[in-house]
Amino acid sequence: KKTLRLILGDQLNSQHSWFQTADDTVTYVMMEIRSETDYTSHHIQKVVGIFAAMRAFATELQSKNHRVIYLNLSDDDNLQSFDKNITHLVSQHRFTHFEYQFPDEYRVDIILKQLCESLSITSNSVDTEHFFTTRNELGDFFKGKKTFLMESFYRAMRKKHHVLMEDDQPLTGQWNYDSDNRKKLPKEHKPVAPLVFDNDVSAVYDEISKTNIKTIGYINPQNFVWPVNRAQSLALLDFFAIKCLPFFGSYQDAMSPNEWSLYHSRISFSMNLKLLSPKEVIYRVTTEWKSRVHEIEFHQVEGFVRQIIGWREYMRGIYWNKMPEYAKLNFFDHQEKLPEWFWTGKTKMNCLKDAIHQSLHYGYAHHIQRLMVTGNFALLAGVHPDEVDAWYLGIYMDAFEWVEITNTRGMSQFADGGILGTKPYVSSATYIDKMSHYCGSCFYKKGLKTGEKACPFNSLYWDFYDRNEAKLSSNPRIGMMYNIWRKMKTEDKISLLNQADYYLKNINEL
Ligand code: FAD
Ligand code: DLZ
Ligand code: SF4
Structure with missing residues (x-):
């Protein structure tokens, strides 16, 4: 043989x-x-x-x-x-x-x-012997259900794999600490400098440069910052457990200019290549917490564990349950193209400029930048999910279709009409300002809805709800927004819609 x-x-x-x-x-x-x-x-x-x-x-x-x-x-x-x-x-x-x-x-x-x-x-x-779940496990878990609630899957995973559990009860008695995990970075708080590697990948780079392979973004092949082997991946995991874990949950949704990774682990590239297994990641992080239990608050660890045994496995399960149809879904029938500045970062919108710049420089943006800055904008602007998927599948180090398309088409663009999320993730400037330090130094004014300096998110937000009323107004989680919209004075509504129309027609100039 x-x-x-x-x-x-x-x-x-x-x-x-x-x-x-x-x-x-x-x-x-x-x-x-x-x-x-x-x-x-x-x-x-x-x-x-x-x-x-x-x-x-x-x-x-x-x-x-x-x-x-x-x-x-x-x-x-x-x-x-x-x-x-x-x-x-x-x-x-x-x-x-x-x-x-x-x-x-x-x-x-x-x-x-x-x-x-x-x-x-x-x-x-x-089997790859990598994931906690098999391809069909989530499908079996939700058999017969129309919506797949992450929280129930996550709790079942905690129980099955006995992670942060005491017998069949969650440690501390509470499953979900999301409400503790939405803090803005205090102004004077300087996050830890990210651990980066200094790999010389010139040989590989030179070989690729000699071909006509079309790529995006920048590289410095003499100082390549990402881990390229298991030892470096383990070092990055160690760095996360020791330095970042104590702040992870609190600031997981925070954004700040020039802080490209904050307290995020940046282990998605290593994990998606299977240089690290999610099981060893969970073990390393929960062990660190146990050894520093008086120093590291429980919600910091729970927030992280949720991402790994919850979101990551959940996305994979949805993928295998819904492909290939999933790749065609376009609930809002969106047809627009992405603005040209998605490939250059040349926009006056500070939050987008920062998120796109760091994506081009590092092949990385953290979750809230992907979801509430670039993703939010693409959804409000009515961009075709194929365009959005192509951008996300290309630009990030960790982008592989099973986890990219579920996050992008599903979670971010709501193109699946709610298989995965209960409502679209859209926001005006209010949310971005609440979670970041972007708005203060932006060309646009977060408080303005109309006029030359009005933050585009503000009018695009209402325009999105207005044009999708038939599809969204019966959603119990959104009904309140339609009450506000309906009560608004007609002339105010018209100026908001005109402003949005102007921005959409001039999208490449934003
Ligand atoms: P941390 O914040 O440190 O989180 C730890 C780990 O949890 C991550 O490494 C990742 O493995 C896992 N995780 C966290 N959130 C998710 C999630 N929503 N889905 C799956 N796993 C999660 N993740 C990818 O791995 N590949 C992608 O192509 C990808 N595309 C995305 C596109 C959009 C529009 C959005 C909103 C999210 C996307 N994500 C993707 C999920 C998430 O943003 C990244 O996993 C995370 O930013 C990676 O950085 P990190 O390792 O520093 O994560
Ligand atoms: C993403 C990628 C790239 C860019 N190149 C290769 C390659 O040359 N050879 C290879 O085996 N895998 C590559 N990959 C990862 C594959 O696309 C990935 O294995 C499949 O998408 C399955 O997830
Ligand atoms: Fe982004 Fe608007 Fe804030 Fe500028 S004002 S940073 S465009 S949310």
């Missing part, structure tokens, strides 16, 4: 049972290919980071005596897609059996299933 095993670029899990013993009859293959670099325009740091991590992983496997075939992007015999390369390798090396780990993306799942049918040898697929 001669086995070929495929390792995808986001399957760099050295703890996987595949790798426990080296076996001469097994060969692993990893490949840098155009089908993956070109399915969207990725951030240059994302492509470089994934390739650098893939190369480091292949070297690590070889050092442990595993046989590895590694196809570099510019190798002559690289046929640039999973199926072509594997078909070729199978016949070239006379493999008798092919295996892969379940991919996280629907598209790749189909490709690999079809490949196996076309191969003349036997094949098999195995």
Whole structure:
């Protein structure tokens, strides 16, 4: 028997049972290919980071005596897609059996299933041994339900995996501390400086530069800040547990100019590549809390645990339950394009300028920037969800479709009409000002609704509710906004709608 095993670029899990013993009859293959670099325009740091991590992983496997075939992007015999390369390798090396780990993306799942049918040898697929849940677990949990409430899933996960529990009760008696986790950063508070790495990824970068791969964003290949191996990923997790955890919950929704990561962990890239497992992340963080229980408040830890065993697993479950239909949903029938400044950051809107700049510079923005700044704006402006998805799928280091599309199309754009969220996440300047220090130094005035200096969020907000009244007014969580809108004087409504219309027509000049 001669086995070929495929390792995808986001399957760099050295703890996987595949790798426990080296076996001469097994060969692993990893490949840098155009089908993956070109399915969207990725951030240059994302492509470089994934390739650098893939190369480091292949070297690590070889050092442990595993046989590895590694196809570099510019190798002559690289046929640039999973199926072509594997078909070729199978016949070239006379493999008798092919295996892969379940991919996280629907598209790749189909490709690999079809490949196996076309191969003349036997094949098999195995779990990635990464997530807490299986692909179908959430679907089974919510069987027969129209809406999938995250909170009930999260509580079930806490119980099942016994995280922050005392017998079958939540530690402290309370499940949810969201209300403690909405603080603005105090003016004088200087957050910890983020831990960044100093990787030289010039070799990978030079190879990519020689091709015509279309990328977005900036890179400094001599000082690449993201982790590219497990040791660095573990160091980032340590840094988070020691320095950031004590403030994580309190400031998880806070935003501040020039503070690109605040107390966020920035481990999503490592976790999505499977360099870190969510189980070890939960263990590390809850252990840190237990060892500093008088210093670290419970809500800081609960807020973090909720993201990992709640939101992350929940999004994945929705993805496998609703794909492929999910990728076509457009509840509001939005058709607009994203403003051009989404690719440059050249806008006078301070909050958007900052969120887009840091996305271009780091391939990173934290959750509230994604949801309540860029996402909020795209939704209010009526941008087609395909456009919004393409931008998010490209620009972030951690963007893989299973977690990108559910967050973007679902949570942020409400294009699923409420499978995942109970109401659209939209706001006027009030929310952004409440959670950030952006408005004070902005060209636009947060308190103005009309006129040259009026914050665009203010009129676009009412315009959104007005044009979607038929779809939203019966939603019990929104009814109050329609009461306010209906009671507004007609002339005030008209000037708000005119202002919004002007901004929408001149969206590239904002
Ligand atoms: P932290 O704030 O430190 O949180 C810790 C971890 O919790 C994250 O690493 C992540 O794994 C998990 N997490 C937190 N929120 C979510 C969530 N809503 N869904 C899934 N996991 C979550 N996350 C991605 O990993 N990839 C994406 O492509 C992605 N696209 C997004 C698009 C939009 C429009 C929005 C609103 C959110 C998106 N998220 C995405 C979720 C979240 O914003 C990121 O996981 C987070 O910002 C990553 O940074 P961090 O590691 O510092 O997170
Ligand atoms: C995102 C990405 C990129 C840019 N390049 C590669 C690649 O060249 N080879 C590879 O195996 N994987 C890459 N990936 C990650 C894949 O797109 C990812 O494995 C699938 O989307 C499944 O989640
Ligand atoms: Fe953003 Fe409006 Fe505040 Fe400017 S005034 S930072 S555009 S919310």
